[in-house]
Amino acid sequence: MNRILKEALVYNDQKALKHLSKFVAKWVRDQLEDLHVRNDVMDDQAMPEINRQIRNGIYNALYILSNSAMDSECLKLAVDTEQRIPEYWEDPVLDIYLEKNRQQLDSVELKFESSFLNEQLHAENIYRLPGTSFIRSKSILELPDMDTEMRKKNLNKISAHLRREGYSYDPDKDAYVKPLKFNI
Structure with a gap:
């Protein structure tokens, strides 16, 4: 729950x-x-x-x-x-206005501060899960044109850059997320 x-x-x-x-x-x-x-x-x-x-x-x-x-x-x-x-x-x-808002949010282009992450996004090595704010990276076996050691280094670098931008890893979703900040 x-x-x-x-x-x-x-x-x-x-x-x-x-x-x-x-x-x-x-x-x-x-x-x-x-x-x-x-x-x-x-x-x-x-x-x-x-x-x-x-x-x-x-x-x-x-x-x-x-x-x-x-x-x-x-x-x-x-x-x-x-x-x-x-x-x-x-x-x-959702009512019609909030549904329109949700669709706009889903269509917002994902941009990172890190040029490395933007390159990985463009190469489709990382992607946003539809309807969520989760960011997932390809698995080690899915990364193209790299030997196993390079794939590991690339995934570690992706993880490090995502963490620097405030994302944390959620093992239940096997994805990274940037939690919302509430001022309560």
């Missing part, structure tokens, strides 16, 4: 973000269902309580996700919530 949260919020992985949205929506929906059962009707007077339930549902879902690796109760709740997400729920969609 923590991996999905990290991929969605820090690495901007769209698939993980959609999954996280369903998880949060399920928790919020259950909160609203409880409110509906208690009040039998949702009208304008119920809006303060509805708003409170939405906020609490989102907070509860994020709390569970962020603590599921450390706390067995949170892990149990996370697994239970995952299992209760209906199969028929479609992936969430």
